[in-house]
Amino acid sequence: MSDVLKPVRKKSLADTVFDQLRQGILSGELEPGETLPAERALAEKLQVNRGAVREALKRLEQARLITIRHGGNTTVLNFRRTAGTDLLSALLVDEEGNLDLRVGRSVIEMRSALAPSIARLCARRGRDVIDRLDEILASMEANQDDRQELQMASLDFWATLVEGSDNIAYRLAFNSLRESYAHFAELLTDALAEEFEALDKYRALRDAVARGEEEKSARQAGEIIDLGATALLQVIEGLESMTLSDSEDQR
Amino acid sequence: MSDVLKPVRKKSLADTVFDQLRQGILSGELEPGETLPAERALAEKLQVNRGAVREALKRLEQARLITIRHGGNTTVLNFRRTAGTDLLSALLVDEEGNLDLRVGRSVIEMRSALAPSIARLCARRGRDVIDRLDEILASMEANQDDRQELQMASLDFWATLVEGSDNIAYRLAFNSLRESYAHFAELLTDALAEEFEALDKYRALRDAVARGEEEKSARQAGEIIDLGATALLQVIEGLESMTLSDSEDQR
């Protein structure tokens, strides 16, 4: 009752096959170089029609997790050397919904590295988003007490900044980061509160961008992000030391 | 004759359909929100089996370019807000092989933003790749006169550094950047020569990483990357001013 009921998503057969194989690959159960069974064999083993298997395989190929050769056999790729950032969210959570802390840390680190450059570029050529930044800032001021609202607004703020940076690579990377973020955003509302509530820093960043001050924009962005990053990394370190007993999760 | 003959890749039907639709979406011909014809209709229009159309559509969905709803219709997404970095190389070159300079600049900017952080993290926790860095440096020294070899070796150097950073987000982003890079690497061998030939800087970077000096590693990486970045951005500016006449390529 606290929130909207979840939308009841039903997975298709091919989705299920896809998830199963992907999980096998990401977990290392299926190693790079290994050859998968033939489509017909897989279909029989999984008790589904060949079309479903085929669809799953083609999607895995699209995601660069396997290669398929007409007439030859299908082999598992080393996704760490081939996949793109859209794999991040799948890597972050395993089949049971557990978070992979190493991946979480990676996401945080990337966020920190990109933020200053995003702000700099936005200051250089994205002044047209200032109006939207102002709207978001206004909504943040109006919701200073509601951390969840603040969290969502700050995400909007960054999304707008990225858009203003007019850098498609940043936008695409940001999409993947945001998707990963969604998996554990609720868990971190408190840890990140300091970042959201630094409204004056957000305003300073907006002003620097509006004036086209690249260096200052970059610095301000870095300051804001660091507030959250240090908090997040502390959380992760805490969780890591908690799970030292039953973990043999090196690779 | 100069090089190996190209491997003659033949595209499957579904590949062709996929490419066609993707190009339509990336070029803006198919706008976000627009609904695509039904699978059966598309199949008839394109004179192919429904299965081929279906496969193309599912792959487009996998790449986050469209959404498919059972019973409903298929609609085009705003890929700038949904896709991951694996779309970069497709965005960089259009159907005729022409480069999109804006995308090229984005790639260069991202490279510059990530390199220092990559070096820092590698210094922090990737000492185990030092041996491989040394091997690459040795091969660079042995090929000081061969720019092509240098170029490939420097790419290896960075790939190894990224691996040592132990940051999966960086690795995945790097994969996409490298794939984009491959499209125009040959064209830029000369422009980037200054970067490749700065062997002493590479050595300094390796030493800093080996000693775990994070700040110095980051700085050295930035210096190396900047050599190439400024050269590349100049090339792009030159090309941009050349194609002012027949360009209405704003969005």
Added chain:
DNA sequence: GAGGCCGAACTGGTCATACCAGTTGACCAC
């Protein structure tokens, strides 16, 4: 025996044709 041709037996790719399963909207009863 060395080299090359060739065909069986794999592999994935394409196709036609059903039918199942959600979604939508017009229509009708209440």
Added chain:
DNA sequence: GTGGTCAACTGGTATGACCAGTTCGGCCTC
């Protein structure tokens, strides 16, 4: 108006056949 129902879409699943590459071993030639 409200809610139910049904027809006509949409995509999803299932078969079974055949086409098209790849692989590899056996045969033939030299």
